[in-house]
Amino acid sequence: MLDWLNDDQRALRDMAATFARKEVEPLAVQIDREEHTPGSLIAKAGEFGLFGLYTSPEYGGAGCDLVAACLVVEEIAKASPAFAGALTVQMILSPKTVEILGTEEQKRRILPKSASGERIIAYSQSEPSGAGNVASHLTKLVPDGNGWRLDGAKLFCTQSASKTYLVMCKTVDRSGKEGYGCILVEQEAAGFNVAPYEHKLGWRGTNTGPISFDNIRLEDDAILGDILTGGFSHRQANTANVIAHSAVSLGCAQGMCDKTIAYVKERRLYGKDMYELQPVAYWLAEAHAKITAMRSLIYSN
16 A cells, blocks of 8 residues: 655654654543643654654655645554644644745744744634634734734634744735735734633544634734735645544554454454454454555545
């Protein structure tokens, strides 16, 4: 399977498998039960360079391709889909958005700390007024004296251990033109509110929940890209993130299948090893076929 991988991609996959087995799997139940990723695991992921895999080398990353990034999150998802899902945002979506939209000063200031895991960056787009439909969003950034003012609310923000947030919002420039932009907001800003996390079935350690902004004051350096079009100009990051999250789901399915096979090989039922029972064997074969098809779909595109 995936015999076309190059040596670097195989090495990264093997490294991720080892990391998942030794560092992530022992904490997987704790992460979901406590809805929290231990700081020690974030630090180790940073030491292994996981946060910077998809970031360009000039900003402290490894510059890996999307295939390599997907291989890594797939392996980690076999142990903990919650941690893999949060890692995908921090490895791909947030830093690549900064890399695409940011000025050179912003990239130099933000990305090296993101790549090391020192600066965890959340991404927030969905809203109560229209989920991901940006036309119906109400969160807005408007001119306010020499700076800017942000008001509104977001849903389903993958917060993890984030202190910095990428926020997509309606915008108004100083001439009165309206658009859709991307801004950086620090959690410590006056008027920033984090509501309790959503209760989910699985992926609880991703800490998904609502956030709101009440008259937050921002300066020019908080704006990423063009104030009127920045929210539409990072589609490459969004597309890569969607594919990588598919790899997280693949890893979750593969991990559950592997554990199920190990279990049925250990148990006897009706006088036979459980895996020899025809209904069980059929079910496992069907699961294997679907997982193989999913893997082919992800990596062949």
